[in-house]
Every structure is written in C-alpha cells, then in structure tokens.
Amino acid sequence: MYYSGEEIIEIAIRIEENGHIFYTTASEAINDNDTVKKLFGELAAKEISHIATFQNIAEHFEPENFEFSKDDAADYINHLADNHIFSRSNAGSEMAKKVHNSKEALDIAYKFEINSVNFYTELLEKTRSDSKKVIRQIIEEEKEHASELKEYM
Numbered sequence: 001m002y003y004s005g006e007e008i009i010e011i012a013i014r015i016e017e018n019g020h021i022f023y024t025t026a027s028e029a030i031n032d033n034d035t036v037k038k039l040f041g042e043l044a045a046k047e048i049s050h051i052a053t054f055q056n057i058a059e060h061f062e063p064e065n066f067e068f069s070k071d072d073a074a075d076y077i078n079h080l081a082d083n084h085i086f087s088r089s090n091a092g093s094e095m096a097k098k099v100h101n102s103k104e105a106l107d108i109a110y111k112f113e114i115n116s117v118n119f120y121t122e123l124l125e126k127t128r129s130d131s132k133k134v135i136r137q138i139i140e141e142e143k144e145h146a147s148e149l150k151e152y153m
Contacts, residue, residue, distance in 0.1 A: 006061050008123060011087050013054045015119070018092030019112060020047035025096035026105040033102035036152055040105065043145055050138055057131050084115050106153050113146035 023044035030037045085108075086092055095112075099105045117139055124135045 006058070008126075009054055009058045009061060011084070012120070012123065013051055013058065014089065015084055015086045015116060016047050016050040016054060018086035018088075018090075018095075019116070020044050020051065021092030022086065022096050022112065023047060023109070025093055026099045026109070029096065029099045030102050030105055033152075036102040036106060039148060039152065040109070043109070043148075046141065046145070050141070053134055053138060057134065062129065084119055085112055086115075102152070106149055110146060110149045110153065113142050113149060116142045117146065 023040045027037050027040035027044065030040065085095065095108050099108065120135055120139045120142060124132060124139065127135060
C-alpha cells in the first residue's frame with residue numbers, strides 16, 4: 001500500500017498512541033515484577049511526549065519537506081508502516097491483552113521499540129526539513145527505550 005508523507009506522520013502518531021496504551025495497560029497487568037511495572041509507567045509517559053512531537057509535525061506538514069511519491073509505492077517505509085506491530089488502530093490494547101507476566105510484556109515492548117527505530121530511521125531518510133532534528137531525537141529515545149527494556153530481559 002502507498003502512503004503519502006502526511007499519512008506516514010499519522011501512522012507515527014498512531015504508533016505512539018498504541019505504545020502509550022500498551023505500556024499503560026501492560027503495566028496494570030504485570031503483577032510479578034514491580035520494577036518492570038514502574039518502567040512501563042515511565043515509558044507510557046514518554047510516548048505522550050512523542051505523540052505531541054508528531055502532532056506538531058503534522059500541524060506544520062509541508063509535502064515538499066518529505067520525499068514521498070507514487071514511485072515510492074514499494075518503498076521500505078511503506079512496508080514498515082504496514083507491518084509495524086502498533087500501526088493499526090487498537091493494536092496497543094490488543095497486544096496488552098496477551099500480557100500475563102513481565103517477560104511477555106518485555107518481549108512485546110522490545111519488538112515495538114526496535115520496529116519503531118527502523119520505521120523512524122526510514123522516515124528520517126525521507127525528510128528534508130527541520131523535522132530531521134526532531135525525528136533524530138525520537139530515534140535516540142526509542143533506542144534508549146529498547147536498551148532499558150533489554151536490561152530486564
């Protein structure tokens with residue numbers, strides 16, 4: 001499926017929203033590890049700041065600042081958007097329902113963060129605006145989240 005630059009930003013917002021829902025809901029389901037429970041609460045809060053960042057990008061979206069065209073229909077970013085575990089509506093709550101313990105929650109969260117790094121890295125390569133700085137910052141934060149999660153796995 002082909003996505004416009006604006007749609008990719010909308011997907012990024014949805015990914016972060018689903019991340020927030022997942023971390024919040026999974027945190028409530030984790031009863032076997034208070035440290036992981038606390039970590040998930042902190043990560044949920046960070047997802048809120050990422051949502052605000054992408055909403056700001058969306059409000060100031062200018063198509064010429066992103067290198068998307070119909071010719072890019074098979075591009076890797078479209079593949080990533082289609083296959084990101086949190087790109088679909090309600091994916092965060094659906095994935096959280098699968099959580100029965102901290103190990104399951106950590107596994108899902110780690111995959112989510114790695115998928116996000118890949119998605120945002122490709123988005124960065126397609127960006128020609130001041131948004132590059134913001135996207136780089138989000139990539140670094142997502143990498144940090146993955147690293148934090150890995151420590152508990």
